[in-house]
Amino acid sequence: MTDRDRLTEHVLQGLTRPQKALSSAWFYDDEGSRLFQQIMALPEYYLTRLEHELLRSRADELSRWIDPRCSPIDLIELGSGDGAKTLSLCQALAQREVDCIYRPMDVSAHALADLSRRFDTYLPRMAIEPVLGDYFEHWPQIAEGRRQVAMLLGSNLGNLDEHGAVKLLQRVHSHLRPGDLVLLGLDLVKDPAMLRAAYDDSQGVTAAFNLNLLTRLNRELGMDFDLAKFRHYASYCPLEHVARSFLVSQVDQVVNSKTLDRGFVFLAGETIYTEQSQKYTMASIEHLAAQSGFDNTCTLTDPRGWYAITVWHRLPFTPTQQTST
Ligand SMILES: C[S@@+](CC[C@H](N)C(=O)[O-])C[C@H]1O[C@@H](n2cnc3c(N)ncnc32)[C@H](O)[C@@H]1O
Known part of the structure; x- marks a missing residue:
């Protein structure tokens, strides 16, 4: 199935549900x-x-936690983006002369091109094998004798609800071998006003990012969204610890797609749910690790406890496998 086919199917399903919804994974065209x-x-x-x-x-x-004996490793980053933050970790590994192959995976060719330029400039001796594709579908081939470290930074995991996050982590678990690791950057629960503002900035860049999804649908599916008739809306729920973004139709309207040969009705005030960003506590991090078949080895936070980097060891079996055997 091509990307265009997947997008077509996604939009058809997402815009015909009682609560319209589109996945944030489609935000990242070049402009996104x-x-x-x-x-x-x-x-x-x-x-x-x-x-x-x-x-x-x-x-x-971190580099010593990941690789205390300087053994050969493959660093597989899911949704690497431009790799700006990963560079620091890779520099620390290179300093210790770890034999490391960095394998960034991303659906954005633009992000991977930036990443390659960055590493060429600042760490040209690092071996890089980028994978352009969906991390739900692809996994790089790893040679025997090399340990894998799977990474998700930028609180990427939080874009999935709990069920989705456990499913992705179990998929990662299935590709890892005992002794392999996961490294996650996770945003922690804090002042709700601060959390909401992170998704509704005063310059309107997040609004433009959200609305760009409609521009992408206009271009790729021949749709006729009028961006002036939709508005970005962001919320944070302190009960569920989730920030959510929506696009709100400002009027009653029908949006047509040439590719799909059909229209979609929007009522004034109706929303398209476009992104969720789960926030975590130490307890919910422990729980997530246990549910997905990992042992939470160590967690670092900044001095105010606003953000965490957590390193997990792969357990021999996922909890579901354990109960069924
Ligand atoms: C929130 S950004 C974070 C980027 C980077 N990890 C960081 O912390 O700066 C999410 C990145 O994941 C990528 N992405 C989202 N869903 C993906 C998927 N299913 N497969 C591969 N890449 C994906 C996007 O293209 C984007 O570059």
Whole structure:
């Protein structure tokens, strides 16, 4: 199935449900990746700065947790983006002369091109094998005798609900061998106002990022979304610890698609649910690890406890496998 076929099927399903919804995985065309790079530099978007600072200041410690004996490893990053933060960790591994192959995976060619330029400039001796594709479908081939470290930074995992996150982690588990690791960057529960602002910045970049999804559908599926008739809306629910983004139809309207040869009715005030960002506590991190077949080995946080980097060991079996055998 081509990307276009998958997008067609996704839109058909997503816009005909009682609560319209589209996955945030489709945000990242070239313009979406460019806008996300701007978001990462916004004052309200503290996630990138905190994670980068943790990776920079604790890089040596992390590299020793990941690879205490300097054995050969493959660093597989799911949704790597431009790799700016991973560079610090890779530099620490290179400093210890670890034989490391970095395998960034991303659906965005733009992000992977930026990543390759960055590594060519700052760490040209690092072996890089980028994978352009969906991490739900692809996994790189790893030679025997090399340990795997699977990484998800930027609180990427939080874009999935709990069921989806466990499913992805169990998929990762199935590709790892005992002794392999997972490294996750996860955003922690904090002041709800601060969390909401991270998804509704004052310069409107996050709004443009959300609306760009409609531009993508206009281009790729011959749709006629009028962007002036939709508005970005972001919320944070302190009960569920989830930030959510929506596009809100400002009027009653019908949006047509040439490719799908049909229209979609929107009522004034009706929403398309486009993104969720789960926030975590230490207890929910432990719970997630246990549900997915991992042992939470260590967790680092910044001094205010706003962001966490956690390293998990793969257990021999996932909990479901354990109960059925
Ligand atoms: C929130 S950004 C984070 C980027 C990077 N990890 C960081 O922390 O800066 C999410 C990235 O994951 C990629 N992505 C999202 N869903 C994906 C999927 N299913 N397969 C591969 N890449 C995906 C996007 O293209 C984007 O570059």
